[in-house]
Amino acid sequence: MRYFYIAIGILSLGMFSSVYISPEHFPYVGLIPFFIPVVWLLNLLLLCIAILSWRKSAFIPLIVLLIGYRFVAITFQLNPKIESTEPTIDVLSYNAHLFDYKRRVTGGPFDPNVFKWIQDHPAGVKVFQEFYNDETSSSRNALKILGDDMGLEYSYQVIDGNPEKRSYGLAIFSKYPILNEGKIFDNQKSNGAIFADILVNQDTIRIYNSHLESMKIDSDLLENIEGVRDNYRQTLGKLHRGSLTRSRQLKVLVEHIRFSPHPVILLGDLNEVPYSYTYFKLSESLVNAFEEAGRGFGFTYNRILFFLRIDHIFSSPELKAVDFKTHREVDYSDHYPVSASFNFE
Missing domain, CATH: 3.60.10.10 (Endonuclease/exonuclease/phosphatase)
Incomplete structure (x- = not known):
């Protein structure tokens, strides 16, 4: 099971890094970011499962979620109204x-x-x-x-x-x-x-x-x-x-x-x-x-x-x-x- 968590983690980090690569330099890289919300939510699910199962591998999706926190900030905001x-x-x-x-x-x-x-x-x-x-x-x-x-x-x-x-x-x-x-x-x-x-x-x-x-x-x-x-x-x-x-x-x-x-x-x-x-x-x-x-x-x-x-x-x-x-x-x-x-x- 740990190897599955590692594989998903590596895949997720690779997808996160795609936003820094110009589509001019890597074919079809511009399509990858559409799936970033999916893999972020997948890691959140894996973290919950690992915690409920008392698995040590919970740290893998946790690290991925922390690295990908920026994607939450650009998706949803709760800024207070400023007068x-x-x-x-x-x-x-x-x-x-x-x-x-x-x-x-x-x-x-x-x-x-x-x-x-x-x-x-x-x-x-x-x-x-x-x-x-x-x-x-x-x-x-x-x-x-x-x-x-x-x-x-x-x-x-x-x-x-x-x-x-x-x-x-x-x-x-x-x-x-x-x-x-x-x-x-x-x-x-x-x-x-x-x-x-x-x-x-x-x-x-x-x-x-x-x-x-x-x-x-x-x-x-x-x-x-x-x-x-x-x-x-x-x-x-x-x-x-x-x-x-x-x-x-x-x-x-x-x-x-x-x-x-x-x-x-x-x-x-x-x-x-x-x-x-x-x-x-x-x-x-x-x-x-x-x-x-x-x-x-x-x-x-x-x-x-x-x-x-x-x-x-x-x-x-x-x-x-x-x-x-x-x-x-x-x-x-x-x-x-x-x-x-x-x-x-």
Whole structure:
């Protein structure tokens, strides 16, 4: 029995270490982290069995659980609610699904309440992925509705379409002056990364809005056992190709952040769960707002794979997160918005 415990322990540690290996260097390593919660729970079960059986081998899963404790912290948090006495920088990130998710799913009319919710949210900085703008329609002119009408400055990077008619891309809206802006990369489809330097009082903060390569998984095909059985190979292939592309995009993004002359806040749909190379690579220099101020699981995906947290907010260490929320009451997209509040330390 002890050899079984040792084998599971070695396997678990190998899987834990996979988050430090780029998918560019080891084929399919990007798929391994999806199983990390399973092996962590397996070790917890083995520990309980060993303790109840008075087995000396209980120390093996115990050591594994202690080494893998970080995976608990990035999965579930019980941070106390902090009432900040200092002014905060409030930010919001939303993969808006072209502001048209409900119509696409139900076939009903466009719901303008999505714009009202965004307008009413108090965040001073709001960033959007899969942002859609229609200059020919007063009800779908998002730049006017969310920017001009609200007195906000904005930076909009068109990925596809005609900016004078209909287009979509990435957008940053700010109640603070925008001093500088730029594009980091885009793949001419729906993904990319942009930045904007904003002036907050006398300080400049660099805001990153990033939408890394999508998983491109049709979750509707995975709603039942038959769908999983028929599509698992195709799904694994998409996960592998997606993780490989994201690791290449991440390299460009991390290098850009490294040379930022200002503290940064990185927001966006990274299409990566916390048990991933991308998440751990960003955590080397940035702090995740959910870990610092979140509560619960913070799942952000509004589809059958509801247990995914793929929308993230990171910041430089000198920016202290005092609040983090996943707005699960807002169902205008296949993603839930996430928001955070920061103090300067």
